[in-house]
Structure formats: structure tokens, C-alpha cells
Amino acid sequence: MDKSWISFLLPDDEYKEKKMLYFMAESAVLLAVALFIYALITNVELYGSSETGTLAGLSFVFLTGYVLVRYTFSGIEYTDIVGHNSYQKEKKTILFRSLMFLITFLVASIILKGIPADMEELLDLLGPSILAAVFMYFWNYISLKRSYQKNKDLLDD
Amino acid sequence: MQCIFDMDGEHVNNRIKIARVGKSLTQVQLAKKVGVTRQTIGLIEKGQYNPSLQLCISIAKTLEKTLDELFWEDQNDG
Known part of the structure; x- marks a missing residue:
């Protein structure tokens, strides 16, 4: 299988490599959820818009957008x-x-x-x-x- | 865990394809039997994806071959 650019961060041992990939993915999902909630809370009408909330929203878009772009262009959907x-x-x-x-x-x-x-x-x-x-x-x-x-x-x- | 698989050589991959054709199975049929997509079978046959041991066993069982027959790399092959 073609290696990704992230390979240099991963151990050579394949069991450890797979575990590390899971850990990284889990962390990314948790971060995305946290950013989404934070962006929602800080941008509700009650508080008005906030710069940090917008930044959190943009970070969320990047996190999810990156996965979507890679998924789409890898041709594995259909x-x-x-x-x-x-x-x-x-x-x-x-x-x-x-x-x-x-x-x-x-x-x-x-x-x-x-x-x-x-x-x-x-x-x-x-x-x-x-x-x-x-x-x-x-x-x-x-x-x-x-x-x-x-x-x-x-x-x- | 992954199969011992010569990703650069055509021999191992050809053996899977030959065994599949020998059983008169299409890529789609084999894919359905082992529970993966057709694309995955195509990638394995082209040597672009290294399947897990579990998938190797499943393919071997479906094609009624041993793991050796399908995946072992002979000295002559390399």
C-alpha cells in the first residue's frame, strides 16, 4: 500500500503503527467535536459572534475538510x-x-x-x-x- | 498482521488471479464471498494493497488453496 506523508511519524512495527493511527484518528475526532461545540457556544446569538469562536469553526472546517478532500480524491468512494x-x-x-x-x-x-x-x-x-x-x-x-x-x-x- | 507478500513482484498477485479465474469467479464474486469491495480485490491482484492475514486466509479458503500456494514467495519467483 502507498505510504502517506505521515509515515515518517509512525513506528516501523506494523502493530504499533496501526495502534498509533487509531490513536491519532481518535484524537482528531475528539478535537473536531470539541471545536464544533466551542464554535457553537461562542457564536450563539446571546453572546454575539466571537473571533475565537470563528477560529474554532475554521479549525473544525479544516479538520473535516481535509479528510473529505483526501477521501474524494483517492477514488475510494464508489x-x-x-x-x-x-x-x-x-x-x-x-x-x-x-x-x-x-x-x-x-x-x-x-x-x-x-x-x-x-x-x-x-x-x-x-x-x-x-x-x-x-x-x-x-x-x-x-x-x-x-x-x-x-x-x-x-x-x- | 499482514501476509508475507512480495509487493514488487507480479508472481504472488498473479497467483491469486489465476486461482480466482480457475474457480470461475469474477472479482465481484470473490469480493462478496470474502466481504470486501471489488476495488480491494483489484488492488490486491495488482499488488497495490497488502491484505491482512485474516483477509489472506479468507481468500485462500474461498479459492480452496493454502496460504503457501497463494502467498508464499518462492526463491524462483523473486
Whole structure:
């Protein structure tokens, strides 16, 4: 298996190496949870926004974002997508999922904020919703494309 | 714990593939039988992933081979 850049921090013994990886992962998850809770507490309306809370939030985004980026680009999400047909089918599924996300996002926003009264409010509602759905589609598409490429390389000859 | 596995040599990996084809199994079928994804079987056959001893045993049992037959590296192989 390809080694990661973190290999230089790990012991040569494979049992110890695996244990260390678990410990590091546990620590990262606990840190992410702590940062998330801290960011929530310090940014609630009661206290107003805080710089430390924002920093904690950004750190949380980095922690989770790093894992997501590595996971997506390693092409290990869609392990069974090999043929062109299944690839096209999955592409449609991703599109459908993104549309469902868009609808859910819009409905949730309307429930929380109410029906938009004017054009500006409507744009404020549609803008982030569409942006989030488009981002979701392209992110999943990248993951699918990477997985498809990787699986094709590993296919039966 | 991982199998003794020559990651650079094609021989060990080919043996798994030959044994699988000999049993008329596709990568998907073998993957299902041993409880991993097709990608993992592909990676093992290409020598890009070093399976755990547990997985090696599972593959050997499914393909009705011994660990030696599938994973042991002969002097001639290297």
C-alpha cells in the first residue's frame, strides 16, 4: 500500500503503527467535536459572534475538510462503478440527489425564515441554495470520476 | 498482521488471479464471498494493497488453496 506523508511519524512495527493511527484518528475526532461545540457556544446569538469562536469553526472546517478532500480524491468512494453504463447511472443518481438536496434546503429555509416577501429576499434564498446544490453535485462528480478511473485500472483483464 | 507478500513482484498477485479465474469467479464474486469491495480485490491482484492475514486466509479458503500456494514467495519467483 502507498505510504502517506505521515509515515515518517509512525513506528516501523506494523502493530504499533496501526495502534498509533487509531490513536491519532481518535484524537482528531475528539478535537473536531470539541471545536464544533466551542464554535457553537461562542457564536450563539446571546453572546454575539466571537473571533475565537470563528477560529474554532475554521479549525473544525479544516479538520473535516481535509479528510473529505483526501477521501474524494483517492477514488475510494464508489468502489463498484466500473462499466460505462453504471458510471452514467450513478451520474444521474448524483444529479437527483443534488436536486433533492436543493429542494430540502429551500423548504427548510422557507420554514425557518418564512416565505420571501420581495425579490431581494428571494435571491437571498435561491443564491446559497443553488450554490450549495451545484457544489454538492460537482464534489460528488469528482469523487465518482476518480473512483471510476481507479476501478477501470483495477478491472479484470 | 499482514501476509508475507512480495509487493514488487507480479508472481504472488498473479497467483491469486489465476486461482480466482480457475474457480470461475469474477472479482465481484470473490469480493462478496470474502466481504470486501471489488476495488480491494483489484488492488490486491495488482499488488497495490497488502491484505491482512485474516483477509489472506479468507481468500485462500474461498479459492480452496493454502496460504503457501497463494502467498508464499518462492526463491524462483523473486
